[in-house]
Amino acid sequence: MAATGGDERLTADGAPFAVEDGVYASGPRTLREFVEVVWGYGDRVFLVSEDGRTTYREFFDAACGLARRLVGEYGLRPGDRAVVAMRNHPEWHVAFWAAQLAGLVAVPLNAWWTEDEFTYALDDCAPAVLLVDGERVGRVREWAARNHVPGIVFHGEGAADAADGAGAADVPGTAEGEGGAPGAAAGFVPYVPDADPHLGPPLVDVLPEHDATIIYTSGTTGRPKGAVATHLAQAGAAMNPRYFAAAAALARGDVPGAGPVPVSLTTFPFFHVAAFTSFYGVMAAGGTLVMMRKWDAGRALELIREHRVTHYAGVPTTGLQLLARARATGDPLDSLTLLSTGGAAAPPGIVDGIAAGYGERLEPRNGYGLTETSGGVLSNVGAEYRAHPGSVGRPTPVTEVRIDRPDAEGVGELWLRGQSLVRGYWGNEEATRAAFSEDGWFRTGDLARVDADGRVTIVDRLTDMVIRGGENVYCVEVEDVLQQHPDVVDAAVLGVPHPLLGEEVAAVVRLRPGAAVGIDELRAHVGARLAAFKVPAHVLVREEELPRNPTGKLLKRELRGSLACGT
Structure with a gap:
C-alpha cells in the first residue's frame, strides 16, 4: 500500500x-530555471560570511561570469562534470550555481575527505574541471596533474593552513605562461570574478531530463556511491x-x-x-x-x-x-x-x-x-x-x-x-x-x-537491527531510552556476536562531565522502560566523543572495534 x-x-x-x-x-523544471529567478531579489543580502555580505545580484552576476568562463574559455559542454570541493565559503555557491547555469553536472565533494578519498571519487566521476578552495588543492593536485584536468582555486590563501601546505603555485601548470590558456592544460589558476551584469548566463540548453548533480553517499557502510x-x-x-x-x-x-x-x-x-x-x-x-x-x-x-x-x-x-x-x-x-x-x-x-x-x-x-x-x-x-x-x-x-x-x-x-x-x-x-x-x-x-x-x-x-535469539531489537529505541538518562550525553547501540543467541545488545555511552552513574544503573534505567531482551548485556563508557562522520551519523563499525578491544 x-x-x-x-x-x-x-x-x-x-x-x-x-x-x-x-x-x-x-514548479521549475531545472535548477537553471530555479536560480535565474533569484536575480530579481536584487540588493537583498543572500550570503553572510566572515568576509562580508553578498547580495543576490552580486551572487548571480558572479555565477553567470564563471559559467561563461567554463563554457567559453574552458570549452566545457553540457554533461561534463564539475567538482566543487570547498568549505562553506560564499564562493561555493558561485561555483555550484555556475555549473548549473552552464549545463554541467555539479559534483559537490566532502570537503573533509582525505587525499585517498578524493582520489576515489575523482576516478569515479571523471570531472572535466575542479573548483576548489586553497585548503583542498594539496589533496587533489596529483590527481589533476596525472589526468590533465584543470582547476580554479577559490580562497587560495587557505592553502597556507592546509595540512600539507600546498598552494595554487605548487600545482603543475600554474606557472605564468605554462600550458597556454587555463582550459588547455592541467593546472590551477586563481579565481578572478567576472560579474558583468549585462551578459547573463551562457546560451546552453538545460533540459529537465539532463543530469544536474552527483552527490556521494556518506559511506558509513562501505565505499561512497555517486547518486545522480x-x-x-x-x-x-x-x-x-x-x-x-x-x-x-x-x-x-x-x-x-x-x-x-x-x-x-x-x-x-x-x-x-x-x-x-x-x-x-x-x-x-x-x-x-x-x-x-x-x-x-x-x-x-x-x-x-x-x-x-x-x-x-x-x-x-x-x-x-x-x-x-x-x-x-x-x-x-x-x-x-x-x-x-x-x-x-x-x-x-x-x-x-x-x-x-x-x-x-x-x-x-x-x-x-x-x-x-x-x-x-x-x-x-x-x-x-x-x-x-x-x-x-x-x-x-x-x-x-x-x-x-x-x-x-x-x-x-x-x-x-x-x-x-x-x-x-x-x-x-x-x-x-x-x-x-x-x-x-x-x-x-x-x-x-x-x-x-x-x-x-x-x-x-535494517543493518543496525539486533536479532537476539529471534527477537528484533531496534537500536534507535534503546538509544533513545539511554539518552533520556540525565547523565548520558550520547549513546550508540549495536549488536555483538553471541554463541547461542546469535547476537546480543551492546551499548557505548558518553556521560556528562562529573557524572557518577554506573553501568548497572544504566542497565536498570533501560530495563525499567523496555523488555528485558532489549537491555544491553554490555555497556562501555567512553570519555571521548562517539565517532561520527562529518554529517553527524554514528560510525558503528568503529565502535564495534572498541567493544571487541574493551576500550
Whole structure:
C-alpha cells in the first residue's frame, strides 16, 4: 500500500503545490530555471560570511561570469562534470550555481575527505574541471596533474593552513605562461570574478531530463556511491522545503509567505543534501544564509544576535549544544523562530528542551531525507512534532511512501518514490538495481511504520537491527531510552556476536562531565522502560566523543572495534 502527503489547501488544482503526473505542476523544471529567478531579489543580502555580505545580484552576476568562463574559455559542454570541493565559503555557491547555469553536472565533494578519498571519487566521476578552495588543492593536485584536468582555486590563501601546505603555485601548470590558456592544460589558476551584469548566463540548453548533480553517499557502510539526480529531481527538491514552510504556516494559522523572509544560520556543510534542503528554502524566499567557518556554540549565539537569525539548521548534536549554551548563558534567542535538525536521527529529548526553554515560540522541526531523495521528503514540525516527537512526519505531495512486508506491528522496510529521487548511482548498475525496484521504488534500508493518519516513524536501520535469539531489537529505541538518562550525553547501540543467541545488545555511552552513574544503573534505567531482551548485556563508557562522520551519523563499525578491544 502506497501513500502520498499533501495539504489539500496547497495541493488542489490551481494551488501553488498542485501535482500533475507526479511532479509539481507550477514548479521549475531545472535548477537553471530555479536560480535565474533569484536575480530579481536584487540588493537583498543572500550570503553572510566572515568576509562580508553578498547580495543576490552580486551572487548571480558572479555565477553567470564563471559559467561563461567554463563554457567559453574552458570549452566545457553540457554533461561534463564539475567538482566543487570547498568549505562553506560564499564562493561555493558561485561555483555550484555556475555549473548549473552552464549545463554541467555539479559534483559537490566532502570537503573533509582525505587525499585517498578524493582520489576515489575523482576516478569515479571523471570531472572535466575542479573548483576548489586553497585548503583542498594539496589533496587533489596529483590527481589533476596525472589526468590533465584543470582547476580554479577559490580562497587560495587557505592553502597556507592546509595540512600539507600546498598552494595554487605548487600545482603543475600554474606557472605564468605554462600550458597556454587555463582550459588547455592541467593546472590551477586563481579565481578572478567576472560579474558583468549585462551578459547573463551562457546560451546552453538545460533540459529537465539532463543530469544536474552527483552527490556521494556518506559511506558509513562501505565505499561512497555517486547518486545522480536529474534537473527535474533537483527542481522537485527545491520545491519541497517551500511546501513544508507553507504547510507549517497553515498549521499555525498563518498565511503562507506573509511573514518576514528567513535569515538562516545553516551549519550543515554545503556538500550534504541536508544543506540543500535548507538553502533551497532560503533562496526561494529571498532570504539570507549566514555561514560559520567552524562550529562553535558560543559563536553561533553571537551570529544569531548580530544578524537577527530566525532559522537555525544543523545536525542534532549542534542543535543540542546551541540550546545548552543558550540556557547556560541566559540567551533568550529572541529572534529565533525555528530550530530545524537533520542529517541524523533527532533524540526525542530535543523537543522537550525547546519547549522547556522557549515554550511554543520556538518551533521545532525534524524530518527525513537521504542523498538518494535529494534532501528532505518528510517533515515533522511545530505542534505535530511536540505531540509526536518520535515521528519524522508526513511526506511532500510528490513523494509516495510504502512499507514493504510489514510485520504484525506494521514495521517493514520504508520504500519511497517521487519527483526528487535520484535516477541511480553513477557507473554502478549493480548497486542501482539493488536499491531500486523496476517500477521506481527506492529501498531505503530503514525500518519504519506509517500511522493511520500518514505520519511516518523510523524504527531502525535494517543493518543496525539486533536479532537476539529471534527477537528484533531496534537500536534507535534503546538509544533513545539511554539518552533520556540525565547523565548520558550520547549513546550508540549495536549488536555483538553471541554463541547461542546469535547476537546480543551492546551499548557505548558518553556521560556528562562529573557524572557518577554506573553501568548497572544504566542497565536498570533501560530495563525499567523496555523488555528485558532489549537491555544491553554490555555497556562501555567512553570519555571521548562517539565517532561520527562529518554529517553527524554514528560510525558503528568503529565502535564495534572498541567493544571487541574493551576500550
